[in-house]
Amino acid sequence: METLHERYTRAVAEGTLTRDAAQEAVFPEFERIRAALAQPVRRGWFRRAPAPPRGLYLWGGVGRGKSMLMDMFVEMVPAPSRRVHFHAFMQEIHAGMHAARQRGVEDALAPVAKAVSDDLRLLAFDEMQITDITDAMIVGRLFQSLMDAGVVVVTTSNRPPDDLYKDGLNRQLFLPFIDLLKERMVVREMAGPTDYRQDRLAGSPSYFTPLTAETRARIRALWQDLTDGQPAEPLTLTVNKRQVEIPAFRNGVARASFYDLCGRPLGPADYLALAQAARVLVLENVPTLGRSNFNEAKRFVTLVDALYEGRVKLICSAAAEPEYLYLEGEGSFEFERTASRLREMQSEDWAALD
DSSP, X not given: OOOHHHHHHHHHHHTSSOOOHHHHTTXXXXXXXXXXXXXXXXXXXXXXXXXXXXXXXXXXXXTSSHHHHHHHHHHHOOSOEEEEEHHHHHHHHHHHHHHHHHTTOXXXXXXXXXXXXXXXXXXXXXXXXXXXXXXXXXXXXXXXXXXXXXXXXXXXXXXXXXXXXXXXXXXXXXXXXXXXHHHHEEEEEXXXXXXXXXXXXXXXXXXXXXXXXXXXXXXXXXXXXXXXXXXXXXXXXXXXXXXXXXXXXXXXXEEEXXXXXXXXXXXHHHHHHHHHHOSEEEEEEEOOBXXXXXXXXXXHHHHHHHHHHTTOEEEEEESSOGGGSBOSSTTTTTHHHHHHHHHHTTSTTTTSOO
């Protein structure tokens, strides 16, 4: 059976990947999990199932190839497995718990966790981060239940376990979960010097105007490159007990239209949640702004501020250059700061994501 290192070496030889020592350094962790899951699970009256291997918590800066390696690993695991974005998975858990409560189940988490563990031996999360208190309060019990049932958890994150839910409300109640991660998972940092996502964007414009078939095609090509041509799924964010859906999301890259984000009654908290979940936003079809769409323009200003403060890379298609997007009506003077930020966010220096 082909190992992860062998497949990686083949991809390097074919020219689809560039050899990276930091990536290769974590292969033994993936390989020990793959080898353990390749063993059949034999149960009998006098035979105990073997203890599952420890999972893997792989963290490091954006664009280092964590998600790429995890995708390659999951494809090779010869056991029931699932790869899912952490936010999307938690939304499923909350929906399942709501349905259980509707049926009168007292402990709504128990049947939901059991349904997951009955179907899987490996659960691979992309981009684990805890920003919502409702997630923070249930994730410990959820992971404990899954791991006790023999499910191996592999996850990527941009931050070490100790920084999860940092400064969050009632964080002391969350700390046992961090201890659980360290006990049941191997924590490894992937600290490579190369940000491959930025390399893909280097030299490429990030602001496209006017709105034509050509600009749509260029945006589409960038999206395909950033997501490796893989299918994306909607991402649902929970903000103050409301659900905000981002139409397309994969590997930290979000895609939405101006109407999706600014045509609906969203506010600063929604845009901050998006800035925490995504490292790149592809925003399409920004129209000219003015009296006729004043509310949408205000939301766009708030969105740009949230992306700017969150150091989110913005790839945008718009009807005009930033300085000519908002020429008349209340708020046009204040928009000068937004236009300046849009310009700054296109620079190579600013694009060096934290």
